[in-house]
Amino acid sequence: MRRDIPVRVKTLLYGLLCLMCVPFVFPTWWMITSSLKPVAEIFALPPRLLPADWTFSAYAQVFELQPFAGQYVNSLYIALVVTAGTMAVAAMAGYAFARIRFPGQNVLFVVVLLGLLIPSEVTIVPLFQMFHGLGLTDTHWPLIVVPILGAPSVLATFIMRQFFISLPGELEEAARMDGLGRFGTFYRVALPLARPALGAVAIFTFLHSWNLYLEPIVYLSSPEKFTLPQALTQFVDAYGGPMWNVQLAAASMTALPVLVVFVLAQRQFIEGLAHTGVKG
Amino acid sequence: MRRRDNLVGYLLITPQLVGSVLFVLLPLGLVGWYSLHEWNVLAGTFEFVGGENYDRLLADANLPQVLGASALFSVGLVVLNLALALLLAVLLNQRLRGTTFFRTVFFSPVVVSLVAWTIVWRFLLQDDGGLNGLLAAAGAEGPNWLRGEGTAMLSVIVVQVLKNVGLNMVLFLAALQGVPAQLYEAAELDGAGARTRFLRITVPLISPTILLTSIITVVGSLQVFAQIAVLTQGGPGVSTTVLVYYLYQQAFQFHHFGYGATLSVLLFVIVAVLTLVQWRMRRRWVFHET
Numbered sequence A: 001m002r003r004d005i006p007v008r009v010k011t012l013l014y015g016l017l018c019l020m021c022v023p024f025v026f027p028t029w030w031m032i033t034s035s036l037k038p039v040a041e042i043f044a045l046p047p048r049l050l051p052a053d054w055t056f057s058a059y060a061q062v063f064e065l066q067p068f069a070g071q072y073v074n075s076l077y078i079a080l081v082v083t084a085g086t087m088a089v090a091a092m093a094g095y096a097f098a099r100i101r102f103p104g105q106n107v108l109f110v111v112v113l114l115g116l117l118i119p120s121e122v123t124i125v126p127l128f129q130m131f132h133g134l135g136l137t138d139t140h141w142p143l144i145v146v147p148i149l150g151a152p153s154v155l156a157t158f159i160m161r162q163f164f165i166s167l168p169g170e171l172e173e174a175a176r177m178d179g180l181g182r183f184g185t186f187y188r189v190a191l192p193l194a195r196p197a198l199g200a201v202a203i204f205t206f207l208h209s210w211n212l213y214l215e216p217i218v219y220l221s222s223p224e225k226f227t228l229p230q231a232l233t234q235f236v237d238a239y240g241g242p243m244w245n246v247q248l249a250a251a252s253m254t255a256l257p258v259l260v261v262f263v264l265a266q267r268q269f270i271e272g273l274a275h276t277g278v279k280g
Numbered sequence B: 001m002r003r004r005d006n007l008v009g010y011l012l013i014t015p016q017l018v019g020s021v022l023f024v025l026l027p028l029g030l031v032g033w034y035s036l037h038e039w040n041v042l043a044g045t046f047e048f049v050g051g052e053n054y055d056r057l058l059a060d061a062n063l064p065q066v067l068g069a070s071a072l073f074s075v076g077l078v079v080l081n082l083a084l085a086l087l088l089a090v091l092l093n094q095r096l097r098g099t100t101f102f103r104t105v106f107f108s109p110v111v112v113s114l115v116a117w118t119i120v121w122r123f124l125l126q127d128d129g130g131l132n133g134l135l136a137a138a139g140a141e142g143p144n145w146l147r148g149e150g151t152a153m154l155s156v157i158v159v160q161v162l163k164n165v166g167l168n169m170v171l172f173l174a175a176l177q178g179v180p181a182q183l184y185e186a187a188e189l190d191g192a193g194a195r196t197r198f199l200r201i202t203v204p205l206i207s208p209t210i211l212l213t214s215i216i217t218v219v220g221s222l223q224v225f226a227q228i229a230v231l232t233q234g235g236p237g238v239s240t241t242v243l244v245y246y247l248y249q250q251a252f253q254f255h256h257f258g259y260g261a262t263l264s265v266l267l268f269v270i271v272a273v274l275t276l277v278q279w280r281m282r283r284r285w286v287f288h289e290t
Helices: A007-035 A057-065 A068-099 A105-117 A124-133 A141-149 A151-165 A169-177 A182-193 A195-211 A214-219 A228-232 A244-264 A266-276 B002-034 B052-059 B063-092 B099-111 B114-124 B130-137 B149-177 B181-189 B194-205 B207-222 B226-231 B243-253 B257-285
Strands: B037-040 B045-048
Touching: A007 A244, A007 B063, A007 B099, A007 B114, A007 B149, A057 A068, A057 A244, A068 A105, A068 A141, A068 A151, A068 A182, A068 A195, A068 A228, A068 A244, A068 B002, A105 A151, A105 B002, A105 B257, A124 A141, A124 A214, A124 B002, A124 B243, A124 B257, A141 A151, A141 A195, A141 A214, A141 B002, A151 A195, A151 B002, A169 A182, A182 A195, A182 B002, A195 A228, A195 A266, A214 A228, A214 B243, A228 A244, A228 B114, A244 A266, A244 B099, A244 B114, A266 B099, A266 B149, B002 B037, B002 B257, B037 B052, B037 B257, B052 B257, B063 B099, B063 B149, B063 B207, B063 B243, B099 B149, B114 B130, B114 B149, B114 B226, B149 B207, B149 B226, B181 B194, B194 B207, B207 B257, B226 B243, B243 B257
Parallel strands: none
Antiparallel strands: B037 B045
C-alpha cells in the first residue's frame, strides 16, 4: 500500500481540483442563470452570478418564436428510434460475426468494418443526392435510416461482437442441449447476458443522434421538421443577431434533462462511454 | 444443422450488411464518380469533366489555408486534450476522498448537447461577454476572442477540449489503475523520483491507451463541424475554416456538388492515411498490448 498523502499536499490537490472544475461547471451555470435574466441584465458589468431580477419570459418566447415543443418531440423520437434500431441491428450482426461460423464471414466483416474508416462527413454529398432523388429531403428518414444501418452503427456492431466473443462457449452448448436453435440461443441466452454492452451502445447512440447537427441542417428546411441542435441557432433577431436569453433558455431545456439523467446514472454513463471510447 | 446455422448467420448480418453497402460503400463510390463531374444544382448542370475538379483543388488559393487550419486544429486539440486528460486522470488517481464527484464534474460536458455547449461558449466569448466581464472585474482587458486571428482558433480548440476531455480522462484513469503498485514501490526503493517513475513506469505502461485516445481524438478532430459553424463560421477570414466546414460551404452553400465531392475524396484520403499510420505506429512505440 502507498502511504497516506500529507495534509499540505492534500490541500494543494483539492485546491487544484476545485480550480479545474471552474471551466467545466461555469458554462452550464452561466447558461441557466443568464436564461433567467432580463435582456438588459445579460451583459451587465460586472457579470452577475445570479439574476438580480428573475424572469421566465425567455422560456415563453422560445415557444412563441418557433414550434419548439414539436422540435423537441422530433429530436426525442428520432433519437429513441435510432437507439432502438441500432441496438437491434448491432446485436444481431455482432452475434453472428462473433459466434456463428459461415462461409465468407471474414470478408463480410471487413466490408462492414470499412464504415469505421469512413466518417459520415465524407459521404454527405452523395447521401443528400440519394435522398433528394427519392423525395425524402425535408423528412426525418435520412436522420433515422442512415444512423441505424450506415457508418454510425458499425461501431455498435463492433462493440457487440467484442462482447459476444467473450461469452463462454459452454453456455451455448447447454442451450443446445436444451433444444434451443441458433436463433433461440441468441435471443434467449446470449442477448439477456449482453445487457451491459447494449447499455453502452444505447447511451452513445442516443447522444450521437441527440447531437447531430450537420445532417439536419443539410436535409431539413421546414422549421416544424427541425431537430433541437438546429432549432437552437434559429433564435435570432431581425438583423440575424442571436437573441441570447432565448437561445440560452432553449439550450438549457435541451441540455438539462440529459444532464439530470447523467447525474443520476453517472456510473453507467461513464463506464459505458469509456468502454466504447467514443465521442458523444 | 450446419446449413441452418449458416442461414441464421446470414440473416442476422443482413441489415448491417445491406446498410453498409447502401449507405457507406455506394456513397463512397459515388463521391469518386461525382468528383469527376461539374455539377451545379442551381443551374441544373451535370457534365463529365475528368480531372478538372482535381486541377481546381490544386489551384484553390484557399486550400492551403484550409488544410493549415485543419492541421492546427487537430494538433492543438490532440495535444491539449491528451495533456489535460492525463493531468486530470493523475489527479483523480490520488488517494483522495470525493474523486467520484470530481470525475462526474469533468465528465459532465460530454453529455451536454454539443450545440448548447457551443452556444454558451459563444455567449461567454463575446467581446462584451462573460469572460471579458470577469477579466474586466479583475482589472484586465480581454481580446475579442472569436474575431481575432489568433484567438479564434484557440477558442474553438479550448471549447472542444473542455467538451470531450472527460472521455479520454476516464480511459486514462482506467489505465492508471491497471498499473501495479509494486512497480512504483520497487522504483522508489531504487531511488527513482516522482518524475522518473512517471516517465519510466506510468507512460510506458499506459502507452496503448495513449495510442487509442490519440487515434479517437485525431479522427474526431477531422469531423469537427458544429463548433465551427456556431462559434466562428470559419472566420475571421478563413482562419478557422477546417476541411469539413469548407466542404459544407462548397457543396451546400455554393451548390458546387462536384467540387464538394472532390473535397470529400480528399477528406477520406486524409482520414484513411492517418488511421493507418497510427495503427502502424502501434508496433513501434507501444510497450505492450492489453
